[in-house]
Amino acid sequence: MVQNNTATSVPRKFLAPVWKQRLRTAWRITSSVVVTLFGLLALTFFIGRLLPIDPVISIIGDQADQATYDAVFKKLGLDQPLYIQFYRYISDVARFDFGTAIFSGQLVIEDIKRVFPATVELSTIGLLFGALFGVPMGVFAAVYRNTLFDHFVRVFGLIGYSAPIFWLGLMGLIVFYGWLGWVGGPGRVDSYYIGIVDAVTGSILIDAVMADEWEIFWNAINHIIMPGLLLGFIAMAYIARMTRSFMLEQLNQEYIVTARVKGLSHARVIWSHAFPNITVPLITVLALSYGLLLEGAVLTETVFAWPGFGQYLTNALLIGDMNAVVACTLLIGIIFISLNLLSDLFYRVLDPRTK
Amino acid sequence: MRKFISFSLAVGIIAAGVVIQPALAKTPNNTLVMAWSLSIYRTLDPADVGEAFVDEVMNNVCDPAIFLDYDDPSKLVPGIVESWSVSDDARTYTFKIRQGLKFPGTGNPVRAEDLAWSMQRVVLGKFNSSANLTEWGYTPENIEELIKATDASTVTLKTTQPYAPGLFLASVMTGRIAFTLDKEEVAKHVKDNDYGNGWLQSTSACTGPYSVKTWKANDVFIMERNGDENAYWRHPVSIKRIVIRHVPESGAERLLLEKNDIDVARLVASADLGAIDANPDLELISSPEYSYWYIGLCQCDDDLTDVRVRQAFKYLMDYQKMEDTVMKNVGIWRQSAVPAGSFGAIPRADEYYRLDLEKAKELLTAAGFPNGMKKTLIIDSQFPFPLIAQHVKENAAKIGLELEIQQMAPAQLYGKFRGRDFETGVFRWSTNVADANGMLSRHAYNPDNSDEANLTMFPAWRTGWNTKELGLNEMVDQGKVEVDTEKRLALYKKIQEIQLRESPFAYYFQGVRNVAVSKRVKGLKVNPLKVFYATVTKDD
Numbered sequence: 037m038v039q040n041n042t043a044t045s046v047p048r049k050f051l052a053p054v055w056k057q058r059l060r061t062a063w064r065i066t067s068s069v070v071v072t073l074f075g076l077l078a079l080t081f082f083i084g085r086l087l088p089i090d091p092v093i094s095i096i097g098d099q100a101d102q103a104t105y106d107a108v109f110k111k112l113g114l115d116q117p118l119y120i121q122f123y124r125y126i127s128d129v130a131r132f133d134f135g136t137a138i139f140s141g142q143l144v145i146e147d148i149k150r151v152f153p154a155t156v157e158l159s160t161i162g163l164l165f166g167a168l169f170g171v172p173m174g175v176f177a178a179v180y181r182n183t184l185f186d187h188f189v190r191v192f193g194l195i196g197y198s199a200p201i202f203w204l205g206l207m208g209l210i211v212f213y214g215w216l217g218w219v220g221g222p223g224r225v226d227s228y229y230i231g232i233v234d235a236v237t238g239s240i241l242i243d244a245v246m247a248d249e250w251e252i253f254w255n256a257i258n259h260i261i262m263p264g265l266l267l268g269f270i271a272m273a274y275i276a277r278m279t280r281s282f283m284l285e286q287l288n289q290e291y292i293v294t295a296r297v298k299g300l301s302h303a304r305v306i307w308s309h310a311f312p313n314i315t316v317p318l319i320t321v322l323a324l325s326y327g328l329l330l331e332g333a334v335l336t337e338t339v340f341a342w343p344g345f346g347q348y349l350t351n352a353l354l355i356g357d358m359n360a361v362v363a364c365t366l367l368i369g370i371i372f373i374s375l376n377l378l379s380d381l382f383y384r385v386l387d388p389r390t391k
Numbered sequence: 392m393r394k395f396i397s398f399s400l401a402v403g404i405i406a407a408g409v410v411i412q413p414a415l416a417k418t419p420n421n422t423l424v425m426a427w428s429l430s431i432y433r434t435l436d437p438a439d440v441g442e443a444f445v446d447e448v449m450n451n452v453c454d455p456a457i458f459l460d461y462d463d464p465s466k467l468v469p470g471i472v473e474s475w476s477v478s479d480d481a482r483t484y485t486f487k488i489r490q491g492l493k494f495p496g497t498g499n500p501v502r503a504e505d506l507a508w509s510m511q512r513v514v515l516g517k518f519n520s521s522a523n524l525t526e527w528g529y530t531p532e533n534i535e536e537l538i539k540a541t542d543a544s545t546v547t548l549k550t551t552q553p554y555a556p557g558l559f560l561a562s563v564m565t566g567r568i569a570f571t572l573d574k575e576e577v578a579k580h581v582k583d584n585d586y587g588n589g590w591l592q593s594t595s596a597c598t599g600p601y602s603v604k605t606w607k608a609n610d611v612f613i614m615e616r617n618g619d620e621n622a623y624w625r626h627p628v629s630i631k632r633i634v635i636r637h638v639p640e641s642g643a644e645r646l647l648l649e650k651n652d653i654d655v656a657r658l659v660a661s662a663d664l665g666a667i668d669a670n671p672d673l674e675l676i677s678s679p680e681y682s683y684w685y686i687g688l689c690q691c692d693d694d695l696t697d698v699r700v701r702q703a704f705k706y707l708m709d710y711q712k713m714e715d716t717v718m719k720n721v722g723i724w725r726q727s728a729v730p731a732g733s734f735g736a737i738p739r740a741d742e743y744y745r746l747d748l749e750k751a752k753e754l755l756t757a758a759g760f761p762n763g764m765k766k767t768l769i770i771d772s773q774f775p776f777p778l779i780a781q782h783v784k785e786n787a788a789k790i791g792l793e794l795e796i797q798q799m800a801p802a803q804l805y806g807k808f809r810g811r812d813f814e815t816g817v818f819r820w821s822t823n824v825a826d827a828n829g830m831l832s833r834h835a836y837n838p839d840n841s842d843e844a845n846l847t848m849f850p851a852w853r854t855g856w857n858t859k860e861l862g863l864n865e866m867v868d869q870g871k872v873e874v875d876t877e878k879r880l881a882l883y884k885k886i887q888e889i890q891l892r893e894s895p896f897a898y899y900f901q902g903v904r905n906v907a908v909s910k911r912v913k914g915l916k917v918n919p920l921k922v923f924y925a926t927v928t929k930d931d
Contacts (some may be wrong), residue, residue, distance in 0.1 A: 088799075090806035095433065097441035098805035098819075099833075101522040101848035105809075140608035141433030141592050150607060206642050214646050221652050222643040223636055227424040230634055231605055231613055341426075341638040343610035351430045351609065352798050 050174065069373055073366060080365040081122055081358070091357030095138050098353065123376040125362070135359035139351055144363045147348065152367070153238025154224070155337070155344035159329035161260055165268025166275050167322060174279025175270070178287060189276055196273020201266065205339035208262050214285055218258035222341035229255055263340040267333060271325045278321045282314035312386075319382045331368050392877055417651035420929045421631040423912070426638035426647055427657040429612055437509075437567040438518035446567065448612065448635070451924045453570035453597035454625075456486060456506060457560060461916040461923055465734055465825040467560055471506060471571050471598070473545070473562070481553035481874060484560070486546040486871040492624060494573040494598050495617035501571055501598055503540035509572040509597075510538050514810060516586040522848055523568050526832070527559065528552065554871050555879060557734075562824050572596050600628045600925035609637050614924075629928040648673060648907055654929070655915065656907040660774065664720040667907045674908050677720060678917045681829065682821035682902035684722060684779055686768075688895040690855035692814050694766070697758040698893055704815075705744040705897045707752035707786040714900070715779045722900030728830045729885045730901050735827025735870075735883035743891050752790040766818025769807055769816040772798040779899060780817050808890035809847040811855060820850060821902070822919055827883040828870055835890050836867045854895045860890060 052060070092108045113121055128135060134144040177189035212219045220226060225241045229252045233243045243259070244253035286292065287310055295305045334346035345364070352360035419425045432445045437453060438447050457475070459467035472486040490907040492501040514521050514534045528551030529537060537549045550559065563569065572587075573596045580590030587596075595603040599622045601614040612635040620627050636653065638644045641660035645667060647653040658673075659667060668675045686704055688695040695701065710724035718724075726743050729736040755763060768784065770776040777798060784794040792814065799807075807813045822829030836845070837851035837858045858864050866886050873879045890896070906917050911930045916923040 089802045091802065093805050093809070094431070094802045095441060096519050098801070098809065099848060100441070101517055101525070101846045103517065104519055104521060107517050137608075139431040139433060151609065175495065192857070206640075209643060209646055214650065217650075219498070221647050221650060222638050222640075223647075226446065227418050227422070227634055227636065227652060230611055230636070319866075337644055339640055341636065341640070343607070343637060343644060347430075347609055347639070355431065355802050356800075 063288055065377070072373065073369055076369045077126070077362060077366055078122070080362045081125060082118070084356070084358040084361055085118055085121070087356055089354075091138055091356040091358065094355035094357065129366075132148050134363040136236060137352065138357040139355055139358040139360070144360050147360065148345070148363060148367060149346045150235065150238060151343055151345045154240075154342060155330055155333060155346060157239040157241060158260060158336070158342060159333060161264030162214055162267025162271055163322065163326050165265055166271025166325060169268070170272035171279050171318070174276040174281075175283050175306065175311065176277065177280040178283030180250030181284065186280075188235060189280065193273040193277045196270050201270060202335045204269075205263070205266055205336055212262060218329050219262045222257065222339070224259055224342065225252060225255050226259075229332075248375065263333075263342060267329055267336055271329060274325055275318075275321060279314065279318060282317055283310060286310040286313050316387050318382055319379050319386070323379040327372050327375050330371055369375055417911070418654055418929075420931060421629070421653065423630045423633045423924060423927055424653045425633065425635045425655040425657060425806065425927070426653045427635055428639040428642040429607075429609060429635065430639060431639035432608060432612075434588075434592040435457065435595050435606070436518070436588050437570040437597070438516060438520050438586075439588060439591075440567055441519050447922055448466075448603070448614065449567065449570070449595070450874045450878075450921050451633075452595045452599045452601050452614065453567075454599045455566060456564040456569040458803040459561070459565050459920060461688060461926065462918065464918050464920045467557070467565070470565075471501060471569075472564075477556045481556055482546040482550050484550075484556075486548065486564075486866055488544045488546065490544065492598055494596065495602055496594075496596060497573055497576050497765075499573050499575055501924075503544050503546045503853055505574045506569070506571045507538050507540040507546050508574045509570060510568060511535055512572075513568045514795065516588060518586075518588065520566075520568050523566065524563065526891050527554065527563060539869065553874075555874050558826050558828055559825075561826055562826070562828070566823055569606065570597050570858060572598075576663040599623075600625075601633060604786050604829075609729075611636055623925065626926065628925045630924065633924055645907070648909060651909060651911075654909045654912045659905050659907045661717075661719065661721050664907075668720075672910050674910055674912075675720075676906045676908060676915065676917045678904050679723060679730065679919055680821065680824070680902040680904045680920050681733055681825065682819060683725070683730070683898050684775070684817060684819055684900045684902070686783065686815060686897040686899065687808065687813075687818055687850060688815050689811060689813050689853075690707070690857075690895055691811050692766070694760070694764050695814070699754040699758040700760070701893070701895050701897075702744075702753040702767075703754040703758075703790070703792070704783075706747045706754070707783050707790075707792075708744075708897070708899050709746040709782070709786070710744075710899070712746075713779070713782060716901055717775060717782070720903060720924065721775060722902055724899065725901040726891060726898050728834050728890050728894070728896065728898060729827040729883065729887055730822070730830065730919070733822075733825040733827060733829065735880055735887075737887050739886055744897075746786065748786060748789050751792075752787075755790060755792065760791075763793060765793040765795070766814045767797055768794040769797045769799060769804055771801050771804050771819070771872060772816070773801075776819075783817075808850075808853050811842070811853060818850075819902075825920065827887075828867070831867050831870065831883065831886055831890075834896060835863045835880075835886050835894070838864060841907065850896070851894075856895050861893060863889060 056385050062195055092105055095108050096104050109115060113124060137144045137147050139145050173189050177186045180186055207328045213221045233249055233252055236243050236246055240256045241253060292305060292310055296310050333344060337347040339345040349364040352364065427444060431442050434440060437449055439516055440449060454470050456470050458468040460468050463489045471489055473489040475484060475486045477484055478889045488503045493499065494501060511534050514524050514529050515531050521769060532759040539547060541547045561582045569928050575928055577587035581587050582589050600617060602617055603615040604615045605611060614633040616628050618633045620629060638647065641658050641663050644656040644658055664675065667673050688701055688704060692733045701752060714724045723738055725731060727737050731739060765900055768780055770780045780796050787794050808818060809817060834850050835858055837849050837856060839846060840852065840857045863886060866882055873882060896916050904917060906922065908915055913928050914926040916926050
């Protein structure tokens with residue numbers, strides 16, 4: 037006897053209209069996002085206030101007198117009870133006012149607008165390298181399991197995981213910039229070109245193209261290639277390992293044996309049958325890698341003097357600049373939520389069963 | 392597989408073709424490119440500046456009333472004021488403003504009123520630098536009466552009591568508090584009675600060789616010359632543009648310098664100094680700074696109040712060995728509180744303290760601690776604090792003094808120091824005056840030792856050292872007003888000797904400023920207090 041599934045057993049008139057279902061889904065997602073962000077904001081705010089770092093000293097220096105200290109303490113609102121400080125902060129954030137960063141003297145939102153595109157640019161290049169090489173490497177490592185190539189990919193992945201990025205970056209600079217002169221040094225462009233292109237999007241590559249400054253564009257490419265490759269290497273290590281593991285699982289499935297028995301070519305079995313089935317988890321891996329690159333490029337940014345988000349957040353943390361820290365944390369939260377939503381969306385497109 | 396390898400090779404070759412661009416030979420001749428850490432800078436308002444980086448660049452943007460000589464910072468040289476005189480009772484100073492000077496942004500003439508107002512606003516606005524004036528008796532209530540323009544080109548400055556003129560002028564008229572702002576222009580941007588502080592956060596409204604064009608934290612700081620090469624009143628200025636790039640890693644700065652992509656590296660760590668020194672294309676300019684690395688012992692801890700315990704800490708350092716190794720090119724050993732090179736400094740000698748563990752043990756035993764003691768030692772986590780702390784810890788352990796090192800961020804470290812919330816700690820202190828008073832008025836002066844007094848600007852208070860009991864407060868005050876040079880020297884010698892014997896401070900090393908430059912760069916002036924860019928020229 038064939039069992040009916042639930043959907044077919046319920047008369048259609050009892051089901052909510054499609055638009056209502058969509059509205060409900062949208063409401064569920066929105067409320068969950070808002071609650072998550074609020075929780076993140078509250079947690080960061082209170083942890084920040086519990087830190088023993090004194091932001092007033094970061095502003096006035098350690099030699100200032102007490103009167104100056106007290107004036108700045110009051111100016112920052114630190115004389116108020118914690119719940120009032122939080123209420124005020126939340127009220128400001130609701131108006132998209134994240135306050136002024138202590139260590140730059142600028143509005144946090146303006147700072148983030150400046151540093152975030154630099155990191156997006158670098159991380160995107162890194163992810164492109166990572167995916168472009170990592171995915172095929174993982175696929176071939178699985179297909180040619182236990183061969184020399186497979187061992188190479190695994191060792192390569194292990195190096196990517198374990199080598200300190202700071203050291204790798206410096207070595208890369210010494211060899212490819214210092215000795216061979218193939219790539220540009222630290223910074224986004226040579227000293228010649230600093231300040232020539234107006235920051236419209238914040239991405240030096242796009243801004244240079246928009247300003248029709250092709251010389252600067254190529255110089256910027258020359259500078260981004262090394263940190264981009266380095267980040268790409270880290271991402272590639274993870275992507276290749278995960279791709280290999282996903283592919284191995286698929287290659288052991290019966291439908292692959294069937295496809296081979298039917299006489300399909302080797303390439304077709306891999307790329308038309310096995311590979312499409314790993315795209316869904318692979319997208320999650322790529323999304324997560326991108327999120328980690330955006331958030332965690334601190335050391336790469338330090339070695340390569342890249343004026344990005346990671347360095348900004350680290351500086352803010354070190355001096356207890358909580359306006360900047362909370363805003364950055366919120367942005368990281370939004371990035372991860374967006375990437376998750378985006379990968380959910382891709383799931384729906386690529387896997388009909390999730391519809 | 393073969394296709395994949397071919398694909399990878401093809402991508403690699405294309406990428407290499409795209410990437411490998413002919414490198415530009417070197418930085419332009421009319422531009423000075425410097426690498427430094429631009430992690431923190433928040434305002435260009437001279438009254439509010441707190442960071443070393445902004446202090447230095449503002450010294451190249453704003454001329455003070457009186458300059459300290461480029462090469463000898465103990466000499467006063469006319470600046471915005473071309474001459475000055477002091478009344479016989481040493482209570483009235485009359486300054487004549489240099490004629491013909493203009494503010495570069497607006498073309499407004501530099502007037503006596505601008506200088507007087509610029510100094511008044513420091514105190515009236517209660518800005519960060521206000522203590523540099525309030526310690527000389529100026530208050531929001533009296534400053535407008537005591538510092539004022541008496542005509543278009545004359546500023547009269549009165550003091551509440553007579554001070555040694557040389558010391559007073561060097562302390563008050565040579566730094567940020569005597570930068571002259573364009574009052575007329577700033578007045579247009581005043582908001583909520585802020586004396587233009589908000590506007591000055593991102594604007595340099597003063598007169599000097601350069602103006603600030605662009606500044607972005609963690610990225611770049613650009614200055615441009617005001618007018619042509621001969622526009623600056625003091626001397627020709629060859630460099631048109633100064634670009635300061637944020638490069639927070641010493642190794643990366645060194646590479647950039649070696650490749651001629653920058654002209655000056657400012658963040659050179661000890662590990663890179665040797666290589667730079669050995670490179671014939673580079674030059675290492677070193678100058679002692681008026682700064683110290685020292686240990687402070689909190690007198691809030693009863694165990695540390697015995698003078699013999701304090702002295703024991705001074706015997707735990709192998710001064711010469713550390714100077715030759717860990718502190719090489721970074722610090723020179725010095726035990727007295729007045730830095731070498733400034734007025735009143737006694738000669739460096741190891742007759743006071745040297746590494747002597749037996750003596751240290753003897754002192755501890757005599758103080759009632761034959762089995763030693765256990766204390767925490769708080770330090771900054773950056774170089775060279777951990778290395779100094781480790782050295783002291785190892786020697787201390789040999790006499791039963793157990794030190795537990797706690798590393799922390801500077802804002803946390805100095806929060807604890809200011810709050811008397813520590814037992815022992817390694818700290819850093821610098822002064823901006825080439826006179827013994829600069830250090831002694833903070834380290835040997837504590838007007839009120841009670842907790843309630845909260846005199847956090849005095850390290851003597853932070854450590855709970857009662858300087859009043861020893862008569863040091865009186866002597867420091869006397870040093871400020873003594874006009875006879877010989878008598879002042881004798882007084883400062885006496886204070887330093889008392890300090891060496893009694894103080895809860897063990898001074899270990901005086902800082903050394905290192906600036907690595909390309910051989911193309913000539914004329915960069917590096918002295919113990921400041922670095923000047925306007926004198927630089929560059930070869931092809």
